Amino acid sequence: MKPAAALLLLASCLPLAAQETEIICVDGSRIRGSLLGVEVDRLQFEADFLAVPVPLRLEKVVEVSLPVNRGDSKGDHIATLTLTNGDVLSGELTGIDEQSIKLRTWYAGEMTFRRVMVDKLEIKDRIDLVYSGPDSLQGWTQSDPGIWSFERGWLRAKGAGSIARNLKLPTKTRFAFDLSWRSNPRFNFLFYSDDIAGTSPNNAYELIVQGGRYIQLHKRWAKDGKSGSNSLPGFANVPELLNKERCRFEILVDRKSGLIRLLVNGRVVQDWTDPEPDAGISGGGMHFSTQDSVQLRVSRIEVTAWNGELEGKPPEQDDGFMEEEIIPQPEAEAPADPTRIRLRNNDQIAGEMLGIAEGKVKLKTSFGDVSLPVSRLRTFALHTKEQRENWDLYQVPKRYNGDVRAWFPDGSCITFKLEGAANGKLEGSAQAFGKASFEQKAFTRIEFNLYEPDFDELRNRGDMW
Template sequence: MKTLSLFLLLAALVTPSIADEKMVIRFDNGDHFQGMLGGIDGESVLWKSNAIFGTQAFSLERVTDISLPPSNELELPEGNHVAVATLTNGDEVRGSLLNLTEKEIVILTSFAGELTFRRDMVAKLDIEDRPELFYVGPTGMDGWVQSDDGGWTYDAGALICEMGSSIGRDIGRHDKIKIAFDIAWKEGARFRLYTHADSDDPDEMQNGFELVCQSQYAYMRKRVTRNNRTESMTIGTTGGVREFQEREKARVEILHDLVNGRVRFILDGRIVADWREPAPIPDKMGGFIHFSADRSNDTRISRIRITSWDGTIEGEWREAPAGFLNIEEEPEDEDPKPEEENPDIVLRNGDRIEGTIAGIKDGKVRLDTSFKEFDIPVSRLRSFPLRTAEEAADPELCWEPIRRNGDVRAWFVDGGRITFQLTGLKDGALVGTSQTFGEAAFELDAFSRLEFNLYPRGYPKAGE
């Protein structure tokens, strides 16, 4: 009776906004079904599908993930900034920073209201400009142009390459842009990304950029038309990209400033290369983006997010000398660089202040420095230390959440994620509990995927 009551309670899980869309459930043996989520509890999942008879209950131990139809965009709450909280377990949540105390960090989100995180479980907190959203998806084939009919298909929030071909869309020309997407492949990465293209066919592109990723190498070429001739030049190359051979998926990020020519290439959060194009000509560039893939390695593109970028470069700019091939090598048992004993507060303009955050009220931060206390808008901040190096090394002051059997990892449309114990339903939203934030209710269409069975068997269940 207990399981049945939970199923009935969670049967309303599918909200009206996504009720007509398809979900995909995947199992540990590779099987998958399209359909709809009918209910879920700690041991079973109810699944409705035309591929099976009626509604079936499957053991949750065999489920790897459920893909959800992504919303067109993930709204941000009101405010003039975006706070990015990275938790000690790698989770990442975006919203507006409301308050910060010695024990708590409060962030306002669009999908769960106010979330109060334990400060000792937040690894870092960054403040970003509120970006302009150019594209989030995919949510279908609308707006995409293919070089070959049927070369790409859409399924469960992903563009899938069925043959060697390209697919693209017009996102408009923008001087500063951030392009991020997930890509999965088989037997080595082989794909190309065309940006700022002036044609809906990459083969006809006369002005634009081409990022080539294959084997263990990546390089970027620029095409530009001068005096009725199209010239092609390499503006950056790097070797030893181990992710292309050692993995079968990655999160790709490209930061590109057309005016000053700077390009940063990032894989799974690792800065792979910094490049600079000589003699930028931004006015010649177009507004198309294209993905091109080899038919033999089952390429899948998902969680695309294209936004404005404020031009801020995190950390050191590592541009190699002209003509030099960057080769990424594994460090040889080097001791990690020690953290600064008293790390500074960094402002948006690059200024650094030694001090602490005394409090936050009405969108303003009270800074306590050696010379005076004063207020500045939250949006003027870039980053600030949550603890000293000594505190970071103290296990009593910096905790990682306990891993529990039954944890669910939910991926946001914007690429972030949050891990919690799924406990029920409240007003059509997922309800979960976590050591990091207590209890919260999440709007289901904020997520693109739910992952189950995150850890090897043998981890304790919640309450044990």
């Protein structure tokens, strides 16, 4: 095993504010305590069961977890880069040419990436964030205390019960979360609830998964001494519930028009329309509710305002049921063509990207040069088919002794060679972006000794049930 000291080269001990953390060691043990500092070849930490702070050599460490800090991003859009090794970073797109792509981030300043090592670029409007997490159990209310727990960035249920929290929901809202399960999932997701203490609020929409592949939407309402409940017409067909054990759910809601759309793994599944959206009293509750002892985990929860724009449409169904067992796929994207640029309204224009300045991208088109706000873009091809097939032009970043993998709160990560630390920053480098200085508080956990196969089982233990 390579000495772990090579992973962290520091001139002196880096003092840190005491913070609750967990350290996973190479022997499988887990130590909870407060991280105090890092030296050339060791961590300094303290715990309740220790009389004094003690050092732990880094060659004995698999990973360290850190408190969550989501930072303060700027700009009118969010650009997400996916590198050819699977790493994902988000920020503000500030520059692009044939050789490089520039991204301004709150955690590392402006970073310049080699374009040949960027697999995909997606741009979205920056929309008001209502909630992002989970970070802990704080702020959540359980119908039966102890049923739900918080571990490694996800909420985990070990029995029947509900966990909920109140939010200030706008009229148009987007709910999104990852759901993982064992066997058939049986759960309910409630939103716009007026009571988070119980499992059956008087007012709420309820997405119901009974087991199998069909999802139903139910509504309960009460107002001015009147009440009622009804199921909205149509069943969502989600074959992924039968042959997968993890899906990403998105629910788009327009309380004024009554439109509710369900997407699974980015695929439009079902549109419902509430014929009486004003019936009842709309609350701000969001619930995750298990129906029995089936094990469930919820992670990457994101609640934002929604701009009301719809892309694509659900599959046509005769009576809400589909005979085909084949999982429907999203509409095929246009072939990779660097001259085609896709806008946020799904229009495509032919042009050459000349550069980005002051938040605007300059395009050369057949009808002259055009300047558009970066936020108007959605995506564009970074490589031609020929480039992708040519290994010399389409590259995966090299691995180095001393690489660490640092994870962001949203589940994305970046891999770099850790070379030093100072003043709450981690200094590192990678072939894809050169040298960078990262805010340590941007990461929720850091993995060491990445390429030691003997530690793979320990790394994956967090995903075990």
